[in-house]
Amino acid sequence: MELDLSGLDDRVFDALAETAKRRYIYMCNMKTNVSRWSKNAVEYFGLPGEYFKDAERLWADYVHPDDRQHYLDDIQAVLSGKKKYHDVEYRAKNKDGNYVVCSCRGVIVRGENGEPDLFAGTLDNHGLLDNVDPVTNLYNGYAFLNALRAYCTAGAEGLIMAVGINEFTNVNAIFGYALGNQILSKFGDQLYRFVKNEGCGTLYRMDGAKFAVCAPHMNEAGAERLYAQIREIAHRKIWIANRQIPLTVSAGAVLARNFSGDEYAIQASVISALRRSKQERFGRLVFFDNEQADSARKDLELMEALQKSIVNHCEGFYLCYQPIVLADSGKIVGMEALLRWNKEPYGEVPPGRFIPWLENDLHFYELGRWILRQAITDAAVVLEQRPDFFVNVNVAYTQMERAGFRDTVLELLRELRFPPQNLHLELTERCRSLRIDYLQEEMQYFKSCGIRMVLDDFGIEGSSLELLGNLPIDHLKIDRSFVSEIESDPVQQTIVEAVLNCAEKLRIQTCIEGIETDPMRRFLLQYPASFHQGYFYSRPVRFERFLQLLEA
Numbered sequence: 001m002e003l004d005l006s007g008l009d010d011r012v013f014d015a016l017a018e019t020a021k022r023r024y025i026y027m028c029n030m031k032t033n034v035s036r037w038s039k040n041a042v043e044y045f046g047l048p049g050e051y052f053k054d055a056e057r058l059w060a061d062y063v064h065p066d067d068r069q070h071y072l073d074d075i076q077a078v079l080s081g082k083k084k085y086h087d088v089e090y091r092a093k094n095k096d097g098n099y100v101v102c103s104c105r106g107v108i109v110r111g112e113n114g115e116p117d118l119f120a121g122t123l124d125n126h127g128l129l130d131n132v133d134p135v136t137n138l139y140n141g142y143a144f145l146n147a148l149r150a151y152c153t154a155g156a157e158g159l160i161m162a163v164g165i166n167e168f169t170n171v172n173a174i175f176g177y178a179l180g181n182q183i184l185s186k187f188g189d190q191l192y193r194f195v196k197n198e199g200c201g202t203l204y205r206m207d208g209a210k211f212a213v214c215a216p217h218m219n220e221a222g223a224e225r226l227y228a229q230i231r232e233i234a235h236r237k238i239w240i241a242n243r244q245i246p247l248t249v250s251a252g253a254v255l256a257r258n259f260s261g262d263e264y265a266i267q268a269s270v271i272s273a274l275r276r277s278k279q280e281r282f283g284r285l286v287f288f289d290n291e292q293a294d295s296a297r298k299d300l301e302l303m304e305a306l307q308k309s310i311v312n313h314c315e316g317f318y319l320c321y322q323p324i325v326l327a328d329s330g331k332i333v334g335m336e337a338l339l340r341w342n343k344e345p346y347g348e349v350p351p352g353r354f355i356p357w358l359e360n361d362l363h364f365y366e367l368g369r370w371i372l373r374q375a376i377t378d379a380a381v382v383l384e385q386r387p388d389f390f391v392n393v394n395v396a397y398t399q400m401e402r403a404g405f406r407d408t409v410l411e412l413l414r415e416l417r418f419p420p421q422n423l424h425l426e427l428t429e430r431c432r433s434l435r436i437d438y439l440q441e442e443m444q445y446f447k448s449c450g451i452r453m454v455l456d457d458f459g460i461e462g463s464s465l466e467l468l469g470n471l472p473i474d475h476l477k478i479d480r481s482f483v484s485e486i487e488s489d490p491v492q493q494t495i496v497e498a499v500l501n502c503a504e505k506l507r508i509q510t511c512i513e514g515i516e517t518d519p520m521r522r523f524l525l526q527y528p529a530s531f532h533q534g535y536f537y538s539r540p541v542r543f544e545r546f547l548q549l550l551e552a
């Protein structure tokens with residue numbers, strides 16, 4: 001079919017089309033509905049030709065689906081006379097299938113009687129690399145910095161939040177980048193829809209597995225609510241090839257009004273808050289304030305020193321042991337290995353300060369192996385005199401989640417000729433965030449080898465009771481927060497009694513932790529617990545001292 005090209009073969013068009021490589025010119029004869037697009041646009045987007053019909057509808061297919069309605073609405077507003085200029089920003093797909101950010105401006109040229117004659121305008125391509133992330137099609141870190149700059153210059157209120165997927169390096173290492181990218185893209189997509197539906201701000205993808213939201217009118221409470229939903233999305237809504245991939249995330253936030261500094265300072269702060277969330281708060285939302293900056297720097301130094309120690313054959317680390325005694329006689333029957341680190345200029349650093357961080361670090365796996373080796377070696381010495389003696393070793397999330405952990409443990413037992421039934425593995429609270437079927441399988445495997453499985457810190461979270469029924473547990477330890485006021489607090493009494501009775505029925509042995517005084521010990525004797533542990537019996541001590549305790 002011959003196209004009617006009237007009104008479109010304009011020398012001005014030709015001249016304008018030459019003005020810039022990344023600026024495209026278009027013109028549409030409103031009567032014939034035939035358009036002409038500059039050659040650079042035809043090439044770059046792979047349009048059907050320089051001239052074609054029905055450009056408004058055809059071009060809509062090139063516009064990102066999430067921006068399409070916005071584009072069409074704007075055109076309608078111009079055609080109906082509601083708006084004077086067509087003026088929108090959207091993502092458009094180029095001929096390679098990648099989206100680029102474009103600003104599209106246009107105007108209607110009317111004839112003598114006021115009827116629309118021509119629709120003409122420009123399309124500016126802001127590029128692939130500078131604004132949009134090709135994996136997720138979201139605005140990228142560069143666009144994020146631009147947005148932050150705008151916040152700074154306008155002195156605007158609002159909130160900036162960074163969300164990171166935990167353990168993503170492992171995903172890439174284990175499953176490869178292709179699946180890694182699919183996960184990022186799915187997650188980005190879900191977040192985008194959600195943020196858009198809520199109408200609360202703009203989403204960006206930063207480097208790696210980090211995303212950011214700029215929310216112009218949000219306060220702290222709003223941020224907590226937003227993040228709760230994001231966690232839920234990460235945990236439940238990512239499906240790839242009919243398989244659910246439950247992700248865990250961490251998040252840091254900065255309130256713009258609290259902030260003094262430029263866009264780079266805001267970015268650094270929100271990332272620092274994100275890091276704290278991941279390393280110290282198990283992914284809870286952390287707000288940044290200026291005072292934290294100093295402590296954040298110190299934390300970072302400490303973290304680096306710890307990592308160096310691990311790489312340096314775990315130099316500076318040592319184990320203390322705390323006795324586990326029979327509840328009724330007080331006789332020492334086992335010990336729990338507790339990690340310590342002592343290094344100048346930091347001195348003695350308690351594990352509560354560094355384990356939650358290190359647990360997220362790949363280095364922890366090496367350290368975990370060192371802990372097991374040390375604890376088993378020491379326990380073997382006691383075993384020579386007391387064949388029933390057992391050693392409890394704490395197991396971190398980073399260890400339990402690794403498929404190779406089984407072999408690591410069994411190889412050590414074989415090498416050190418240690419009977420498996422004298423090794424007890426304590427699953428700390430965070431291990432329980434692993435998938436339940438995975439946990440079941442791993443625990444069952446260890447049990448089938450003779451190793452005993454212990455649930456540590458029982459009672460810390462709501463799901464504990466459910467776990468009792470679902471996991472193959474040999475022992476459970478009642479957290480000291482449940483017995484701290486046991487002599488006077490009827491609530492604690494009720495809970496402890498219920499848990500101990502329940503465990504007894506399920507034939508699970510129990511250990512009460514944190515017994516600090518003799519009256520406390522005597523009070524607790526009325527409950528059916530198998531073991532006791534706490535400062536009253538002994539604080540954690542070096543192995544030499546532990547041997548003396550055994551003699552006494």
Ligand code: C2E
Binds near residue numbers: 338351352428
């Ligand atoms: P946890 O496994 O619950 O260890 C018991 C903690 O309670 C120890 O703190 C111990 O010193 C303390 N404790 C024992 N009796 C009493 C008492 O009567 N009163 C009070 N107030 N506290 C008592 P610690 O050694 O600071 O360890 C803290 C946590 O660090 C441990 O809690 C455990 O979750 C983690 N951890 C320690 N060593 C290791 C390790 O080798 N590997 C892993 N993954 N985690 C470890």
Ligand code: CA
Binds near residue numbers: 456
């Ligand atoms: Ca423990």
Ligand code: CA
Binds near residue numbers: 456457477479513
């Ligand atoms: Ca514990």
